[in-house]
Amino acid sequence: VNNAGMQHVAPVEAFPPEKWDAIIALNLSSAFHTSRLAVPHMKAAGWGRIICTASAHSLTASPFKIAYVSAKHGLAGLVKTLALELAEHNIT
Incomplete structure (x- = not known):
């Protein structure tokens, strides 16, 4: 079960790159x-x-x-x- 999530809210021009990296890595x-292994x-x-x-948010976006x-x-x-x-x- 892949059930992880974290969030940071900021306008794109103020979005810290380290937050981007962390959110992409975790989410x-x-x-x-996990699946590969x-x-x-x-x-x-x-x-x-x-x-x-x-x-x-996997189907729609928010600002x-x-x-x-x-x-x-x-x-x-x-x-x-x-x-x-x-x-x-037989893996679903």
């Missing part, structure tokens, strides 16, 4: 790394389930939340890609 990259074990078992918790919205949109794409790639292995 998106961590789900990739779990998949070989699930394939060996012949099945598995990967759950990624996002938010309404002043550029990193959070970007990460959650990315998470939606990540989980759709995993579903297509892993369905033949």
Whole structure:
């Protein structure tokens, strides 16, 4: 279960790059790394389930939340890609 999130609210021109990096790392990259490491074990078992918790921001945007919205949109794409790639292995 990938269920992590953090938020920072600021206009784009004032958004600290270190906050961008931290939010992308926690909200998106961590789900990739966790899933990547779990998949070989699930394939060996012949099945598995990967759950990624996002938010309404995986489908829509809000002002002043550029990193959070970007990460959650990315998470939606990540989980759709995993579903297509892993369905033949009984991993959903």
